[in-house]
Amino acid sequence: MKQDYLVLKNLEKIFRSGKESVTAVDKVNLEVKEGELVTLLGPSGCGKTTALRMISGFELPTSGKIFIDGEDVTTTPPNQRPTTMVFQNYALFPHMTVYQNIAYGLRIHRIAEKIIRERTEVIMDLVGLKGLNNRSPAQLSGGQQQRVSLARSLIMEPKVLLLDEPLSNLDAKMRVSTRLEIRKIQQRVGITSVYVTHDQEEAITLSDRVVIMKAGKIQQIGTPQEIYAHPVNYFVADFIGKANFLGGKVVNILSQEEIEVDIKGVKHKVSIPKNTFSEGDRIFLVIRPESAELEPKKSGTINGIISQVIYLGSRMVYEIEVEKNFLTVEIANPQEHKIYSIGEEVSVILKEKSLHVIPYEEIKN
Amino acid sequence: MNSSNRKIHDITGNLRLIWKEPLLFISILAIFYFLIVFVVFPIFQVFKTSLFIDKQWNFSNYSAIFSKRYYYQPFFNSMLLGVYTATIGTIIGFIFSYALTRTPMPFKNFFRMTATFPIISPPFVVALSAILLFGRAGSLNSFLSKIIGDYTIYGLGGLILVETIAYAPTAFLVLYGILQAIDPSLEEASMDLGASRAKVFSTITLPLATPGIASAWLLVFIQSLADFGNPMVISGNYRVLSVQAFLQITGMYDLPRGSTLAILLFIPTIIAFFLQKYWVSRKSYVTVTGKPTGATIKQLEWYIKLPVYSCCIIFTGMVFLFYGTIIHGSFQTLWGVNPTLTLKNYVEVYQVGKDYLIDSLVLSSVATPIAGIIGIFISFLVIRKKFIGRGVMEFISMLTFAVPGTVVGIGYILAFNQKTVLFPFVMTGTAWIIIILLVFRNMPVGIRSGIAALQQIDPSIEEASTDLGADSNTTFRRITLPMIAPAFFSGLAYNFVKAMTAISAVIFVVSGKWNLITIAILGFVDNSRYAQAAAMSNLLIIIVLIALGIIQLIVNRIGKGVRTIDIVA
Numbered sequence: 001m002k003q004d005y006l007v008l009k010n011l012e013k014i015f016r017s018g019k020e021s022v023t024a025v026d027k028v029n030l031e032v033k034e035g036e037l038v039t040l041l042g043p044s045g046c047g048k049t050t051a052l053r054m055i056s057g058f059e060l061p062t063s064g065k066i067f068i069d070g071e072d073v074t075t076t077p078p079n080q081r082p083t084t085m086v087f088q089n090y091a092l093f094p095h096m097t098v099y100q101n102i103a104y105g106l107r108i109h110r111i112a113e114k115i116i117r118e119r120t121e122v123i124m125d126l127v128g129l130k131g132l133n134n135r136s137p138a139q140l141s142g143g144q145q146q147r148v149s150l151a152r153s154l155i156m157e158p159k160v161l162l163l164d165e166p167l168s169n170l171d172a173k174m175r176v177s178t179r180l181e182i183r184k185i186q187q188r189v190g191i192t193s194v195y196v197t198h199d200q201e202e203a204i205t206l207s208d209r210v211v212i213m214k215a216g217k218i219q220q221i222g223t224p225q226e227i228y229a230h231p232v233n234y235f236v237a238d239f240i241g242k243a244n245f246l247g248g249k250v251v252n253i254l255s256q257e258e259i260e261v262d263i264k265g266v267k268h269k270v271s272i273p274k275n276t277f278s279e280g281d282r283i284f285l286v287i288r289p290e291s292a293e294l295e296p297k298k299s300g301t302i303n304g305i306i307s308q309v310i311y312l313g314s315r316m317v318y319e320i321e322v323e324k325n326f327l328t329v330e331i332a333n334p335q336e337h338k339i340y341s342i343g344e345e346v347s348v349i350l351k352e353k354s355l356h357v358i359p360y361e362e363i364k365n
Numbered sequence: 366m367n368s369s370n371r372k373i374h375d376i377t378g379n380l381r382l383i384w385k386e387p388l389l390f391i392s393i394l395a396i397f398y399f400l401i402v403f404v405v406f407p408i409f410q411v412f413k414t415s416l417f418i419d420k421q422w423n424f425s426n427y428s429a430i431f432s433k434r435y436y437y438q439p440f441f442n443s444m445l446l447g448v449y450t451a452t453i454g455t456i457i458g459f460i461f462s463y464a465l466t467r468t469p470m471p472f473k474n475f476f477r478m479t480a481t482f483p484i485i486s487p488p489f490v491v492a493l494s495a496i497l498l499f500g501r502a503g504s505l506n507s508f509l510s511k512i513i514g515d516y517t518i519y520g521l522g523g524l525i526l527v528e529t530i531a532y533a534p535t536a537f538l539v540l541y542g543i544l545q546a547i548d549p550s551l552e553e554a555s556m557d558l559g560a561s562r563a564k565v566f567s568t569i570t571l572p573l574a575t576p577g578i579a580s581a582w583l584l585v586f587i588q589s590l591a592d593f594g595n596p597m598v599i600s601g602n603y604r605v606l607s608v609q610a611f612l613q614i615t616g617m618y619d620l621p622r623g624s625t626l627a628i629l630l631f632i633p634t635i636i637a638f639f640l641q642k643y644w645v646s647r648k649s650y651v652t653v654t655g656k657p658t659g660a661t662i663k664q665l666e667w668y669i670k671l672p673v674y675s676c677c678i679i680f681t682g683m684v685f686l687f688y689g690t691i692i693h694g695s696f697q698t699l700w701g702v703n704p705t706l707t708l709k710n711y712v713e714v715y716q717v718g719k720d721y722l723i724d725s726l727v728l729s730s731v732a733t734p735i736a737g738i739i740g741i742f743i744s745f746l747v748i749r750k751k752f753i754g755r756g757v758m759e760f761i762s763m764l765t766f767a768v769p770g771t772v773v774g775i776g777y778i779l780a781f782n783q784k785t786v787l788f789p790f791v792m793t794g795t796a797w798i799i800i801i802l803l804v805f806r807n808m809p810v811g812i813r814s815g816i817a818a819l820q821q822i823d824p825s826i827e828e829a830s831t832d833l834g835a836d837s838n839t840t841f842r843r844i845t846l847p848m849i850a851p852a853f854f855s856g857l858a859y860n861f862v863k864a865m866t867a868i869s870a871v872i873f874v875v876s877g878k879w880n881l882i883t884i885a886i887l888g889f890v891d892n893s894r895y896a897q898a899a900a901m902s903n904l905l906i907i908i909v910l911i912a913l914g915i916i917q918l919i920v921n922r923i924g925k926g927v928r929t930i931d932i933v934a
Contacts, residue, residue: 058553079556079565091554094650095572104568105558156558 002069005192006032006055006160011064013050013216024050026216027064032160037186037193039203042213043239048196049164051213055194056162057081068159082159086166090149092137098124098148099133105156123155126185143174150182154189161186161193167202175199179206200240204228212236228288229354230273234361237286244287244327246302247360250277261285261357264323266302270355282360289330291354294318294346296338301347306340320348393752396743400761402788403805407776408768411631414624414779426625436622440629443590443606446521447633450528451536451586457529458536458581459574460676466544467570468665470674477541479681482688484534485909487866487883489594489890490902491527494687496599497694497895499523502701504690519601527595530683532588536581543577543649544570562669576649583641590634591769593869594883598890606630607771607869614775614873624779627772638767688906695900710900718901721885726908728796728879729864732803736864737857739804740811741849747812748819749845759812766809770869777802777874794876802870807863811856818852819845851920858916862909 013025025047032038040048053059055066057078065074073081084105093101099120106116124130127147137145146166153161166182167175183206186193197203203210204224212219212227212235220232231237234245251267252260256275261268263285270285277283297303304322311317316334320327327348331337340346415426430436461480464470483491498505499518510516517523547570555569556562593607600608606626613623698705746752747759765773781792792798822845830840868883875884882905889898 056557058557077556078553079559079561083557085554085557087550087554089548089550091548091550093551093555093569104555105560108555108558108560108564108568152554152558 002034004031004067005034005036005069006030006194007065007067008051008055009065009067011051011054011066012062013047013054013059014062023216025054025061028213028216028218030211030218030221032192032194033208034192035190036208037183037195037206039195039197039207039210040213041197041200041203041210041239042219044198045215046213047216048198048213052085052162052164052194052196055160056083056085083162084153084156084158085162085164086146086149086153088165088168090137090145090169092145092148092152094137096137097133098129098135098137098140101137101148102151102155104152119155123151126188127151127154128181142170143178146170146178147181150185154185154191157191159192161191163193163195165197166195167197167199175202182206204240212239226273230356231286231358233358234284234363237284237356237358242289242328244289244292244325244329245284245363246287246322246325246327248283248285250279250281250283250357253277253279259357264302266300268350268355269352270357271353272357277357277359283357284360285350286356286358287327287350288354289317289328290332291351292327292329293349293351294320294329294331294338294340295349296347297345298347301349303345303347306342306344306346309340309342318346320346322348389750392742393746393754393758396739396746397754397758399739399805400758403801404761404765406785406787407773407780408631408764409776410779411624411627411772411776414621415628418621426621429622430625430629436626439604439606439609439626442521442603443630444633446524446528446596446603446605447586447589449521449525450532450589451582453525453529454533454585454589455536455540455578455582457533457676457680458538458540458585459578460673461533461537461680462540462544464673464677465541467549468670468673470670470677476677476681479684480537480677481534482684483531484538485862485866485913486688486906487594487886487902488531488592488868489598489883489887490691490906491531491687492523492595492598493886493890493895493898493902494690494694495523495527496890497690497700497899498686504701517601519599520603523599523601524596524603524605527599528589528592530680530687531592531595532585533680535588536585539581539584540574540577543574543580547573562666573650576645579645580641583637583645587634587637587641587767590630590637591771591869593771593872594887597887607769610771610775611872614778620775620779624775627769627775630769631772634769635767642763691899691902691906694896695903697896700895710896711904714897714900714904717897718882718885718904721880721882722904722908724879725865725882728799728803728881729861731796732800732807732864733857733861735800736804736808736860737811737853740808740856740860741815741853743808744812744815744819745845748816749824762812763809765805770806770867770871771873773802773806774870774873777870793874794878796879798874799871799879799881802874803864803867806867806870807860810859810863811853814852814856814859815849818849822848854916854920858913861912861916865905865909865912 008028008030011025011028011030012023015022015024028047028051030038040051042048050059054061057073057076061074065072067073068082093104096104102123103116103120106119111119124132127150129144129147129151132140132144137148140148146169149166163182167178170178179202186206195203195207204227207224209221209223210227211221214235220227220236222230227236227240231240231243237243237245246263248261248263250259251262253275254260254269257273258269258271259275259277261270261283268285295301302322304320304327306318307321307326308319309316311334314332316331316337316339318329318331318340320329329348417423418425461476465473465477470476495518497503499509499516500506503518518526551573552565552569555565560568591607593611596603596605596608597611606629610623610626610630613619613626617623694700695710696706696708697703698707698709743758743762747755777798778793781788781790781798784791792801826848827840827844830844835843866883867881868887871881872884872887875881882901886898886901886905889895889901
């Protein structure tokens, strides 16, 4: 397996219109392994689609380079790149049947009709479109259209498969089942893929690694676990999953992997991947809703008042007011625990293993 | 529900309509009466005159025409001219739309405005300009003779040139809408799968645009067949149907033969219209919603840009050359002989043409609002109301759009020079016949823009109003009307332009008492007084532009983002 199958090197894209210029992608560096599925994740306007379009060749970078399997493809036109794209709106050719759509790329490359037939059959089987050869795209459901689009790209056996928010036009239920489907097919074929989405749940469930972007810049690259457990900054921690933030101070560097922090007078030991803090630094403690427990009020802990209670069957969600901050705490399996009601005073007990520390920053809302 | 049940249901529905909304019912009947008398009846009269002699079924008019080359040649000439003009015009229109939607060509708005300008100008101005440029005393005549040898602008070549300039804009507007509506990601997908630019074009762009191309071709073909002004000025010995029918009637007073020629003109036009409306448009994969897709314009190779840009620049240059010549020519003492600049043409035009101009303005000003109101009312009935004959109403009102002016004009003299059961008044020679002709000839565009506007208004908006307690009257007044007002005024603009520049049909019904500026211009051209004709054409264009400007101002005040010119087109 090649470690640097797809490489983006200092990739930059600046859009100019008149006197204004917008840096859509800002010095992005990324290496994707062969067979890996990497997701570009971020809010709209973060440059993820622009990055994808540069990989596919529809946008030319302002500066920087793109390598696929060792070859510099930075200026290769899209029709000569070993990439294919699944478009957000599928872009199925309305004047062709399902079969013609899928066979299109092979026909363009003048493959023998017999081979085209075999490969189309195989790919249609793989994505579950058997028997729909002669339908027109307008006669298909959204999910089926999506699969035609995927098949049309896969049949080209591209070196890199690009997916531009492929699920955004499906309803919620279809999205969940289709993303599992896509992941299965991707793994079975073993195809290197770059997937663009703004849905963090989608990114976490189907990626080998996630690239989080904001305003054209990469914030963090890591496996879904790394990103969830050890976000590097407020943006990432806030964007992935739910998180509570409590301000505090570093009081003691215990080792390269462990520091002690002071939160509202209570000290906590927190393990981190690699220490970058020094004593006295202001920090945020990141507390996921499931990394806290509630107990009846006692001293020596973080205390607060229950301000909202939401029962979700499998979970109980409490909102607790702690000195004008609101913390969200989820208790799994509520039957096993004491149920608190609004107005009750409680102690918030933090589970030190799942806590995380990020640098303090001013939060503008 | 089976069909007889449905019929009963329809009839009870209609009865309920009479009961609940008698006013609406009466207006529907009135509109049907008008459509039958002023649209169907005249065409019927033309048929009747060509097929009956002394109240006897007689085919001799047709056999006479097909026995003599002199008579049948115009039919083939018209068809040939139509095919040439439609083909060249569609190619130019396509290249123009491609440039505007698929390339990073600079000054797009400028090109767009120039390309659509011929639509608002009187139809024969281009021909007049061609004579000023390439005629015997033409300013480019000696220059061109040196290059291509002896030639004459009068004839098929000249006609193709001027009609292409006059009608390529129609093709452009149709194709612009189509190309704008093709999702660029389809082309990207094709390229992504390995297709070269040529392959993308031949396997995606072109097939998707084909119904639009066919549509554009047929529309230009119809316009070319129906064109009267340009051939009247420049056809020379190349005889076409519209002019021949006119000459048979005004020169030979031979109504039956003129009617027969008109029918020969009518049949191919109406076939082309049906093909366009009911066949080609059904085959379309592209829905023109008016909402442009986010076209992504990418780097194009020079060998694509060069020919495309050149074509646009050349065509735009021609438009400037032709209309510039009209302006230039209007200030010359005697074209080709004495180039001293002078204002005397305008003085003369004012003295001679003042009455024509006033007539044109008065008649158009009366006809325009009537056409506008009937148009918007018919579109409302067709889209929002259910009644028996709704489809027939839409069909008849669109018919006038397809029927060549020559046929309508002949029909009007035949139908209204005597009292009939249907219409017990003689109108020939009055202002009314001109006004009514203008109203019913120009109404379809008001209907079309009304229908387009109403279809874009989600019925749930009106339902929301009803839901909040408004009755249907209030809803129409407070919700529907304000929303379709821009379309209404834009329809008015178009109607006014068409009324002021009309010639092919009205030329049959003008009289000594009521005459029109376009016919006065044609008179000047006939007498080779080109400078005066140019001056008068300029006046006409300026008046039309002022009117468009005023209506655009109104539209700007009441509706945002609607451009009159778009709807005019």
